[in-house]
Each structure stands twice: as C-alpha cells, then as structure tokens.
Amino acid sequence: MAKRVILAMRQHEYVAKLAQYLREEEPAWAISAFTHEEALHRELQNGRVFDVWIAELAMLLELSEFSSGNSKAVALVEEIGTGRGEWLEIQQYQPLPALLAHIRSALAGPVSVSPSGCRIVSLFSASGGAGKTTAALNLVRQAGERGFRTFYLNLETLNATASFFGKGEPDSLSRLLYSLQAHPDNGVEHFERFCRHHSQLRTHYIDAPDHPGERLALTPILLESLLEGLRSTGRFDLIIIDPDSGAGDWHMKLLDLSDQVVWLTADDAQSFAKADKLLRYWQGQSSMKLDKVLFVMNRARHEASRQCTLPGGSPAAILPYIPEWKTVDQLGRLLGSPAFCGAIDMLLDQLNIVIRAPNAGRRKEGEHNGTDRAHVRGTG
Structure with a gap:
C-alpha cells in the first residue's frame, strides 16, 4: 500500500x-x-x-x-x-x-518501550550454535555508535566471552544479585561496584562466571530484580541480553520482560521445527506477544528457504555466513565484516534503534x- x-x-x-x-x-x-x-x-x-x-x-x-x-x-x-x-x-x-x-x-x-526509557532486547534461539553471541556483540557495538548507552548481559550457562572480555572477577554476578536482594535501595552503588566498561564495544557488562552453577541458580525473581536494578540506575538506554537456548522458567520470564526479542534460527528444517515447537509451547504458557518478536536467519549462505514455517513465512532479517569466523578468537575480527555490519545496521533500523546523537x-x-x-x- x-x-x-x-x-x-x-x-x-x-x-x-x-x-x-x-x-x-x-x-x-x-x-x-x-x-x-x-x-x-x-x-x-x-x-x-x-x-x-x-x-x-x-x-x-x-x-x-x-x-x-x-x-x-x-x-x-x-x-x-x-x-x-x-x-x-x-x-x-x-x-x-x-x-x-x-x-x-x-x-x-x-x-513498545518500558516506562523507564531503557529498552531490553533479548537474542534467543531454540537450539545452540545459532550465533547469538556474535550477533549480540555486533548489535551492542553498532548501537553504541548510534549514540545509545548500552549494557551487554550474557546469561549463558557456559559463558565463553571471557576470551573477549578477559577473566575479570568471575563471581561478579552472584555478588551483584546478593547485594540487590540484601540492599535493594542501593542499586546504583551495587552496579558501580560490579559493572565494567569495554571501550571497543562501547558497552558496560558484568564479568562472566567460571562455574555454570551461577547461571543454573538463576530464577525468574532474581532475573527480574537484576533487570529492574539495571534500569533503575538511569545509566543505560539499551540492554542487550544474550541467554542460552534453554526453556526454563527464567527464560520465559526473560521473554515476557523484554521489549523486543530477536529470535535467531538457521536455514534448515530442524531449526525451524524446534523454533516452531518452542514458540507454541511458550504461547500456551506465557503472555508473550508475537508482535515484539523478530525472526532472523543467521549464518545464511543464500536466500531464505521456502521451507520456513515461522510466523510471517520468511525471516524479518538475514545475517550472512562469514566462513573466516570459524577459528576466530579475537574480538576485533568479529566486528570487522562489512557484510555482517551492514546486515546488523538494517536489523537495528527494524528494531527502531535509530541514531540518537552525533558521534x-x-x-x-x-x-x-x-x-x-x-x-x-x-x-x-
């Protein structure tokens, strides 16, 4: 029209x-x-x-x-x-x-944006290996270039981002969650203690834990407390969350709390079937609305497959496959592909994360x- x-x-x-x-x-x-x-x-x-x-x-x-x-x-x-x-x-x-x-x-x-003005965008997939972390880090960096004050929150059970961020203090998350529960009125002070800034990514973050038990102990209540604490600082415009592909209660809570969800899938029948099955399950268990979900095909080698069974019939965006990334362990190389950066720029536009201020x-x-x-x- x-x-x-x-x-x-x-x-x-x-x-x-x-x-x-x-x-x-x-x-x-x-x-x-x-x-x-x-x-x-x-x-x-x-x-x-x-x-x-x-x-x-x-x-x-x-x-x-x-x-x-x-x-x-x-x-x-x-x-x-x-x-x-x-x-x-x-x-x-x-x-x-x-x-x-x-x-x-x-x-x-x-x-839809939260009353605090700080938006939460979660990347998700129904199966592992969809490239969530790479997409999330590129989203964070390019949103920062558009003038957004960002926070990157990795909630994977097995978090390997220490190779990019450094080891830091691996018990930061558990200490932060304890502090928020024990002294909820001192949220800004708590985040000042445990949050770090990454200049290349232009984002704040929390150090990754060494042990998966910290993530496995996460509950919907703890998650909500963490996100409310982040928002209450007034320091961030955008929180990018990178969870694992689980289907637990806190995953469901995360999708409910998110303003938008970028759901990644690969271009194969198994990925589409898993995404469709999990989506149907969550629609029956929660109040998640499909209008805040963008289905995105990652690591694409060609046009979207006709076998796609996701809502809308075709992906809202396509992120290209970069073969050189198979053995990359340096952050700079994950942020330097013109093709991928261009696709992320278009995805940011679809998310309405538009330029806020001049560099x-x-x-x-x-x-x-x-x-x-x-x-x-x-x-x-």
Whole structure:
C-alpha cells in the first residue's frame, strides 16, 4: 500500500533535496513538501489522510493544535533529546540514506518501550550454535555508535566471552544479585561496584562466571530484580541480553520482560521445527506477544528457504555466513565484516534503534571547524 509522507521545513533547499531523494528511493510513496505554516495548516485542517508528518521542531510547536499527542508527527531536530519528549525524533543533519532508514522506521509504527526509557532486547534461539553471541556483540557495538548507552548481559550457562572480555572477577554476578536482594535501595552503588566498561564495544557488562552453577541458580525473581536494578540506575538506554537456548522458567520470564526479542534460527528444517515447537509451547504458557518478536536467519549462505514455517513465512532479517569466523578468537575480527555490519545496521533500523546523537568525536570536530554539519548537509 502506498504511503503518504508530509515534509515540513522552512529551509527550501533542505526540503527540496530530501523530497527528491525520497521520491527516487521510494517511488510508491506520495511526498508532499511544505515550507510555510499557513499552507501546512490548511492541509491538516482539511483532514486529508497521511501516514507520517515529519517537520522541524518550530513548525510542530507552531501547529501544536495538530501535533500535540499525534503519533503520526515526527520532529526533525539538530540533536536528539531536544524535542520536549512529545514526538519521535530524527536527527536533521545526517546522510540521506540514514534519514530514509529512520523515516521507514517511523512508518513502521511505534515500538513498545518500558516506562523507564531503557529498552531490553533479548537474542534467543531454540537450539545452540545459532550465533547469538556474535550477533549480540555486533548489535551492542553498532548501537553504541548510534549514540545509545548500552549494557551487554550474557546469561549463558557456559559463558565463553571471557576470551573477549578477559577473566575479570568471575563471581561478579552472584555478588551483584546478593547485594540487590540484601540492599535493594542501593542499586546504583551495587552496579558501580560490579559493572565494567569495554571501550571497543562501547558497552558496560558484568564479568562472566567460571562455574555454570551461577547461571543454573538463576530464577525468574532474581532475573527480574537484576533487570529492574539495571534500569533503575538511569545509566543505560539499551540492554542487550544474550541467554542460552534453554526453556526454563527464567527464560520465559526473560521473554515476557523484554521489549523486543530477536529470535535467531538457521536455514534448515530442524531449526525451524524446534523454533516452531518452542514458540507454541511458550504461547500456551506465557503472555508473550508475537508482535515484539523478530525472526532472523543467521549464518545464511543464500536466500531464505521456502521451507520456513515461522510466523510471517520468511525471516524479518538475514545475517550472512562469514566462513573466516570459524577459528576466530579475537574480538576485533568479529566486528570487522562489512557484510555482517551492514546486515546488523538494517536489523537495528527494524528494531527502531535509530541514531540518537552525533558521534562525540565528530561533534567535537564540527564545533572546531564547522565541517561536520556542512558535510552532512551535502551528503547524498
């Protein structure tokens, strides 16, 4: 179905360039461009149907009788977080392909987010070996590049990420859970003690345990306490969770608590059958809603198989197979595949994890010589 998009910006050159680009990339869209409040006011007053209205913040404020509380209104802002929290925000000055990705996300509809503003995205699979950890680490790193304050939480019974993060303090999780139960009002202090930061991944994390007993002792109550504690710190915008492929009570609780679930599967009949069976079981046991689940095929060597039996009939995204990763034990090599990074970028767009703020280095450079914004404005 054709989408009707309204663009509203006082800068004639900006609106013309963006409208032309959208018409070239999305010929099925009906694009209407406005540079004056009066003309846009008449358009809105006439009650014509549209799918999304993307406007500079000043015009949204000027036409607040239409924009306030309107889920179809999107604010174009110079820096994310300046739009008063009333509308979805898109950073105005950035490459046109990135702008298009964000507009597509806006057209896809709102995403359920926890009241705290911190989103939980869990990666899951019905069987082992689906590549959850590699996908999770790439998601964390690229979400960090988009300006999100991230936390990576590995909940695998046998956690091998120490080869990437270092051994650290292997009893960190058990000590943190004990502290949260014994002194629940001191959550921020507890996380300051046990959380570490990884500069290459641009994320915080907890050291992996040496013994699987710590993970096996995890209960739904402990899990909920841990996630509530993470959210209550106010330090994170996004928590990426990497569990094992179990089917226990805390796994079910995790999916219920997650804002979104990336369910990984391989392109073979056994993987599809296991995913379908586990999904049916959980739908009968919990309140998990399918609209927050994205089924993603990982390690794909070709197009999605016709034998896929998952909801929707085909994967929402496809992550490529990288043969060089068979023997990789260095984190940098897992983050350096252009093909995989491109697929993760598209997956982030589908998850509506859009760019929140300019990269700090680029912002600093732009403040010194003014080249950053000029470059973005002229990027096609």
